[in-house]
Amino acid sequence: MMPVFFVPSASDSFDDNDPDFESLVPIASGASPAAAAAAMPVATSSPPSSPPSSPPALAPSSPTGVADEAPGKKVPLTLLTGFLGAGKSTTVRHLMSLSGQPGVPRLAVVLNDFGDGAAADRPVPVELSAGADNSNESADGAPDGEAVPDWVELPNGCLCCSMRDATVTALEALAIKAADRVDHILVECAGLADPGVVASMLWLDEGLHSRLQLDGVVAVVDAENLERALSAEATRTTAELQIAFADRVLINKVSGVSGEALATIQTQIRAINPTAKCLFADYGRVAASDVLAIGAYSPDDMPDQLAAHLARGGTDHAPAAATHATPCGHTAAGATEGAACTEGVCGAGAVHQPDQPLDDTHFRSVSFTFPAGRLVDLVRFEAILRVLLWENQLPGAEALARLSTSGASADGTAALSAAPAWDPELLQSSDRALPSQVASRPDIPYLGGGGGLEVEVIRGKGVLRSSDTPGRRTVFQAVYSSYEVRDGGAFKPDAEPTSSVLLIARGPGVTRLEEVFHHCLV
Numbered sequence: 001m002m003p004v005f006f007v008p009s010a011s012d013s014f015d016d017n018d019p020d021f022e023s024l025v026p027i028a029s030g031a032s033p034a035a036a037a038a039a040m041p042v043a044t045s046s047p048p049s050s051p052p053s054s055p056p057a058l059a060p061s062s063p064t065g066v067a068d069e070a071p072g073k074k075v076p077l078t079l080l081t082g083f084l085g086a087g088k089s090t091t092v093r094h095l096m097s098l099s100g101q102p103g104v105p106r107l108a109v110v111l112n113d114f115g116d117g118a119a120a121d122r123p124v125p126v127e128l129s130a131g132a133d134n135s136n137e138s139a140d141g142a143p144d145g146e147a148v149p150d151w152v153e154l155p156n157g158c159l160c161c162s163m164r165d166a167t168v169t170a171l172e173a174l175a176i177k178a179a180d181r182v183d184h185i186l187v188e189c190a191g192l193a194d195p196g197v198v199a200s201m202l203w204l205d206e207g208l209h210s211r212l213q214l215d216g217v218v219a220v221v222d223a224e225n226l227e228r229a230l231s232a233e234a235t236r237t238t239a240e241l242q243i244a245f246a247d248r249v250l251i252n253k254v255s256g257v258s259g260e261a262l263a264t265i266q267t268q269i270r271a272i273n274p275t276a277k278c279l280f281a282d283y284g285r286v287a288a289s290d291v292l293a294i295g296a297y298s299p300d301d302m303p304d305q306l307a308a309h310l311a312r313g314g315t316d317h318a319p320a321a322a323t324h325a326t327p328c329g330h331t332a333a334g335a336t337e338g339a340a341c342t343e344g345v346c347g348a349g350a351v352h353q354p355d356q357p358l359d360d361t362h363f364r365s366v367s368f369t370f371p372a373g374r375l376v377d378l379v380r381f382e383a384i385l386r387v388l389l390w391e392n393q394l395p396g397a398e399a400l401a402r403l404s405t406s407g408a409s410a411d412g413t414a415a416l417s418a419a420p421a422w423d424p425e426l427l428q429s430s431d432r433a434l435p436s437q438v439a440s441r442p443d444i445p446y447l448g449g450g451g452g453l454e455v456e457v458i459r460g461k462g463v464l465r466s467s468d469t470p471g472r473r474t475v476f477q478a479v480y481s482s483y484e485v486r487d488g489g490a491f492k493p494d495a496e497p498t499s500s501v502l503l504i505a506r507g508p509g510v511t512r513l514e515e516v517f518h519h520c521l522v
């Protein structure tokens with residue numbers, strides 16, 4: 001079920017008999033997964049029914065209608081994820097206690113406790129909490145800051161696999177209806193949820209004029225139990241995914257473990273996701289500014305995060321307490337000089353290798369920087385990316401040969417148009433989100449030609465120096481099968497303009513990712 005917690009202002013009244021309030025969530029709960037699948041998420045379009053000579057139509061559409069209303073203030077949305085018992089609810093309660101204080105956004109909190117066996121066709125509780133700016137009590141008569149139960153219908157079910165369109169619609173409506181009392185929406189995912197699926201659902205195309213703006217993913221990890229979660233066969237993939245998609249990892253319950261154990265935890269987190277910033281807390285007591293309004297999906301911020309990571313060789317996650325040793329021994333200087341690194345990503349071509357090398361059934365990060373002076377052909381780049389993201393394979397030798405013999409973008413497009421037709425069945429058999437692009441170039445033909453080694457790329461970030469706009473940064477991000485390629489502004493004058501890519505992936509093809517991407521260079 002999805003209870004919602006609001007933090008309204010003092011003047012707000014929020015009544016479940018208010019007809020406007022009912023219209024806030026127009027979708028009845030309890031639709032079947034099949035019905036939900038028929039109503040695709042906002043930014044996603046289905047593969048065409050007959051194979052075209054180009055990729056599936058990816059033009060934005062607005063199935064909900066909600067987003068068609070006059071565009072207003074964007075409401076940032078944060079996903080809070082974490083393993084069972086890690087301290088998500090404790091963290092939410094802490095953030096709620098800060099909500100509305102100076103410099104802290106007023107929060108609406110949505111809980112996604114799917115799979116709890118609750119009836120699908122009844123309303124679920126809403127709790128309204130007086131905002132911190134209230135002087136005495138809320139309109140509901142509750143003392144300042146206390147939650148007030150209310151009821152509302154929200155789509156019931158798992159955010160991962162059902163009710164996707166309904167959920168986006170409900171959150172859109174929430175953003176519109178509560179725009180004057182909510183600055184930020186916090187979605188607490190259930191402990192076993194895959195945050196990547198939820199993130200790709202809520203990562204919406206600018207063209208949709210959505211009120212929602214994915215701000216970032218925060219993973220709460222239990223310092224006392226992460227090791228167990230990462231090593232047990234039954235839990236490790238979920239734990240790895242939660243770390244892999246995180247922009248911030250809040251290491252909670254730190255007082256219960258030694259500095260040495262914390263250092264090991266950091267190493268494990270970095271092996272999976274070296275750009276996520278680690279934070280340290282007891283009882284989720286984190287500064288709101290460290291987890292809210294972080295702009296992790298903004299094309300303005302991401303290049304700096306990535307550049308900083310590469311420049312530091314992944315050693316940026318110094319723990320809060322001085323007693324917590326920094327686990328990775330290499331230095332930014334070592335990375336620059338090309339010194340051997342056995343622990344982290346340190347510049348061009350390094351594959352992240354923790355102390356205990358991960359086998360290819362574990363997710364891990366790979367990052368590389370293309371040789372200075374080589375430019376990226378974006379047509380080739382996207383063609384490669386699509387094969388990776390949509391087929392979970394490296395492009396085969398034949399497809400790569402076609403890429404390499406094509407010219408720069410304009411010619412490349414022509415050369416690739418001889419590629420095999422798009423196979424819609426490829427993705428219909430997928431149990432994950434169908435492909436979408438946040439900013440697409442539908443003119444790029446589908447390369448096809450998988451057949452290379454298996455590789456599952458679940459998250460990608462990159463700053464590219466393209467042959468189209470060599471003076472400007474082209475930024476790309478990917479979450480599962482969704483990806484975005486867009487302008488990221490001019491290169492900084494004090495930095496050498498280069499192209500860097502970071503991927504989180506698993507499978508036997510991981511070690512060949514860099515080599516494959518060299519085929520997009522001109």
Ligand SMILES: Nc1nc2c(ncn2[C@@H]2O[C@H](COP(=O)(O)OP(=O)(O)OP(=O)(O)O)[C@@H](O)[C@H]2O)c(=O)[nH]1
Nearest residue numbers: 083084085086087088089090191252253282283284
């Ligand atoms: N010792 C200790 N206990 C904590 C800390 N943070 C949370 N807890 C406790 O850990 C338990 C689980 O915390 P929750 O916040 O409910 O965790 P959760 O991630 O929401 O749990 P699920 O809803 O089951 O996924 C509770 O008993 C908390 O009081 C901490 O920093 N130290």
